[in-house]
Amino acid sequence: MLIREATTEDWPTIWPFFREIVAAGETFTYPLDLGEADARPWWLLEPPNRTVVAVDDDGTILGTAKMNNNHRGNGSHIAGASYMVDPKHSGQGVGRALCEHTLEWAQAAGFRAMQFNAVVETNIHAVGLYRSLGFEILGTLPEGFNHPEQGFVGLHIMHRRL
16 A cells, blocks of 8 residues: 555546545534535645545555644644545555555644544544544543434544654
């Protein structure tokens, strides 16, 4: 698996699984009816922030990540990141590879920590992955997320020093 910078030419491949994940309403706090015109600039970030894709040997996009400073000004030393793995390629280590990549980027860019602001507590695969990579749950916003099947569930704030 290769992780490389995303290009505007990658968006037509990212958009279908991005839309599927967001519309499912299980893991992101994005509007369920988020349109492509709004989604594209939310995900394809401008430098110094980055968006990458994970591709297989044939060049098939398996997943994507965006990484950025979590806050601005005096909080700009904390990185943030988000990940989407094409559901057709889940369970193949794509999410782990993308998360490790974003941690390496953040450390090399001089960030002091990485923080995830809204990890849905029922997203047990993501929570488990992040914990295995050294993230801690700092707190949970009770009923901060309205899951389509499980109702109101918590949103974790997760953090890792770099």
